[in-house]
Every structure is written in structure tokens, then in C-alpha cells.
Amino acid sequence: MRTRTAVVYEHNKPVIVDDLELDEPKANEVLIRMAATGVCHSDLSIVNGTIYYDPPIAIGHEGAGVIEQVGEGVSYVNPGDNVVLSFVTFCGNCRMCQNNLVRLCEGFRAPRAHLLDGTCRLHNKSGQPILQMARIATMSEYTVVPEQSLVKIDAHYPLEKAVLVGCGVTTGVGAVLNTAKVEAGSSVAVIGTGGVGLNVIQGAVLASAERIIAIDLIENKLDFAKSFGATDLVNASTCDPVEAVLELTDGKYVDYAFEVIGYPKTIEQAYAMIRPGGTAVVIGACNQDVHISIPAQSIVMKEKRLIGSFYGSSSPRAAMPKLLKLYENGKLKLDELITQTYRLEQINDAFADMESGKNARGVILYDN
Numbered sequence: 001m002r003t004r005t006a007v008v009y010e011h012n013k014p015v016i017v018d019d020l021e022l023d024e025p026k027a028n029e030v031l032i033r034m035a036a037t038g039v040c041h042s043d044l045s046i047v048n049g050t051i052y053y054d055p056p057i058a059i060g061h062e063g064a065g066v067i068e069q070v071g072e073g074v075s076y077v078n079p080g081d082n083v084v085l086s087f088v089t090f091c092g093n094c095r096m097c098q099n100n101l102v103r104l105c106e107g108f109r110a111p112r113a114h115l116l117d118g119t120c121r122l123h124n125k126s127g128q129p130i131l132q133m134a135r136i137a138t139m140s141e142y143t144v145v146p147e148q149s150l151v152k153i154d155a156h157y158p159l160e161k162a163v164l165v166g167c168g169v170t171t172g173v174g175a176v177l178n179t180a181k182v183e184a185g186s187s188v189a190v191i192g193t194g195g196v197g198l199n200v201i202q203g204a205v206l207a208s209a210e211r212i213i214a215i216d217l218i219e220n221k222l223d224f225a226k227s228f229g230a231t232d233l234v235n236a237s238t239c240d241p242v243e244a245v246l247e248l249t250d251g252k253y254v255d256y257a258f259e260v261i262g263y264p265k266t267i268e269q270a271y272a273m274i275r276p277g278g279t280a281v282v283i284g285a286c287n288q289d290v291h292i293s294i295p296a297q298s299i300v301m302k303e304k305r306l307i308g309s310f311y312g313s314s315s316p317r318a319a320m321p322k323l324l325k326l327y328e329n330g331k332l333k334l335d336e337l338i339t340q341t342y343r344l345e346q347i348n349d350a351f352a353d354m355e356s357g358k359n360a361r362g363v364i365l366y367d368n
């Protein structure tokens with residue numbers, strides 16, 4: 001079948017929405033009619049090569065849709081089921097999965113961006129195989145993915161809202177509740193208040209943090225941060241954010257700092273603004289060749305912790321339904337995250353709006 005798909009053919013060039021051929025699902029695979037996909041900075045990181053794949057590659061990793069067809073051996077879903085896609089494909093059997101570290105699954109030998117048999121389902125008019133970001137490539141009208149990349153959800157959740165738990169919400173809220181385990185009454189700093197950063201703020205609110213300091217360079221994004229629960233705002237374009245945090249906390253620094261950008265300088269700043277015994281959590285993805293520098297002695301003498309958080313240290317099939325229940329009960333904001341919707345053909349506009357700080361989250365809607 002044919003499907004319109006956003007494809008990176010060259011790094012640092014506009015994304016091409018191409019008319020591709022999509023093969024039918026094989027054993028343990030499903031065909032999904034996409035309803036919505038979020039526009040995330042990780043997608044842009046594929047475009048500029050920060051997260052590196054040899055092009056061509058179909059992008060998109062935050063998606064929701066409806067099962068159209070199932071391959072042989074599929075038992076988790078049936079045609080007509082609503083699903084959110086997980087950008088981690090999990091086997092359930094390896095040592096990581098067995099230790100509830102599903103997001104670090106080691107169970108598959110297929111190369112990155114290929115389906116589990118090592119081949120591709122997408123091909124262009126020249127017959128060239130097209131890789132799939134995170135094995136799912138949600139920026140497409142239709143996609144074929146492994147059954148192990150699915151999270152089934154109740155049909156009453158609107159897919160254009162539920163899509164956000166596919167990445168941004170699970171990553172941000174999970175970093176607070178699962179990775180850092182933020183305690184009630186604590187102080188939190190969040191460096192970077194884009195889509196994921198806003199969900200770190202939501203997580204801090206859920207954890208009953210007393211002080212939530214939002215740090216960014218763009219006033220519009222700081223306004224979003226305030227509406228999601230930040231108690232203090234720091235525009236790092238006009239001051240040193242570490243000094244600002246020091247002043248706001250009467251010289252005590254914060255208990256937890258979250259870096260949601262992926263720059264060495266901001267990671268170092270996050271570490272610098274935590275108190276002795278505090279925790280700095282890195283969520284932003286740097287280029288693989290990037291290194292950071294921190295004072296080694298402080299790790300011992302001040303017991304400061306610097307840790308990473310991937311996918312909010314979550315197990316998708318357990319975490320996503322819980323987050324949707326919080327949304328249903330009015331404890332988690334999803335509607336407010338979506339500040340603009342786009343057609344697939346507007347993908348480059350969506351990236352430009354994201355980079356300018358115009359959106360909390362942009363979402364592509366499909367009409368197929």
C-alpha cells in the first residue's frame with residue numbers, strides 16, 4: 001500500500017514528505033492507521049544528526065493510532081484497538097526486562113531502525129529501503145511496527161491527546177517520579193521548558209514539590225512553565241542561572257535539578273545548582289561525541305548525584321495507562337500542552353515553531 005511519510009534524505013535539510021510503499025505486516029507485526037503524532041525535539045535531532053542515523057530514515061516516535069491489520073502470531077491487539085506507540089521495543093525476556101528495566105531492553109539483535117527481522121517495510125519509488133526511527137516512524141499515514149512496540153489503551157481516550165504519553169509526558173513525569181523520586185516539600189530546578197520540560201514541571205507538581213524553578217532563554221516558554229506549575233521563572237539570557245537559583249534559595253541551592261536540553265554547559269549548570277546530597281538528572285540527549293566536566297571531588301565530599309533518565313525510567317505498558325488515568329481525573333494536563341496542530345505536509349513549519357518556542361507541543365493530525 002502507499003503512505004505519505006516524513007523522510008530525512010539529508011541531514012540539516014528540509015524534511016521531505018514522500019509517497020512510499022509500505023509492505024504488509026509479517027509475523028508478530030501490525031499495521032497501524034495513524035491518528036496523531038507529536039513533534040518532539042528528538043525528531044529534529046534525527047534531522048540535524050545529533051541522534052545519528054544514515055539517511056534515508058522515516059521520522060516520528062510519539063504516535064497514536066488504530067490497529068488496521070495484524071500479522072501471524074500477534075496476540076496483544078486486534079484490528080480496531082486503539083494504541084499508543086512506544087519508542088522502545090521491549091522483548092519482556094532479557095535480563096533488563098526481567099528486572100523492570102524495559103526501556104533498556106537488550107533482547108533484539110536487529111540493527112537500529114530496522115524491524116526485528118533486520119529488514120524494512122518502507123520503500124521509496126526507487127525501491128530504496130527507508131529506515132524507521134525507533135522502529136515505529138510515526139510521522140506517516142500508516143506504519144508497520146512490531147507488536148512489542150505497542151501500548152493498548154481504552155477507546156474513550158481521544159487519540160489526539162493520548163499521543164502525548166508516547167514520549168513527552170512519560171519522559172518528563174517519569175524522570176521526576178521514577179528516576180529522581182522527588183520528595184514532597186522539596187525544591188526543584190528545570191533547565192529547558194519545552195515539551196518534555198513542561199512535563200517535568202507537571203511531575204514536580206504531582207510529587208508535591210514546594211519550589212519549582214523554571215529556567216529557559218525564551219519568555220514565551222517561561223510563560224508556559226508558569227501555567228504548568230512553576231513557582232519561579234529564570235530567564236538565562238539575562239543572568240547566570242546558577243547564581244539565580246542560589247539567590248532564590250537563600251544560598252541553599254535546590255534538592256533536584258533536571259536538564260532537558262542536552263548541552264554540556266546546561267548539564268554542568270544542573271549539577272552546580274544542587275545542594276550537597278542533591279540529585280541532578282539529565283534527560284536531554286547530547287551528540288554521542290560530547291563530554292562534560294564536573295568537579296570530581298564533589299561527588300564524594302558532597303555526595304552529589306548525577307544520573308541519567310531514559311524514557312522516564314518507565315515501563316511503557318504500565319506507565320502510560322496510569323498517566324492517562326491521571327489525565328482523566330484532572331490531575332495531568334494534556335489538552336493544555338497542545339498549542340497548535342499541523343498537517344503532515346507542514347512538518348518543517350512545525351519544527352520551526354518548536355525551535356522558536358512558539359509551542360508547548362505541536363501535534364500532527366492525520367485525515368486518512
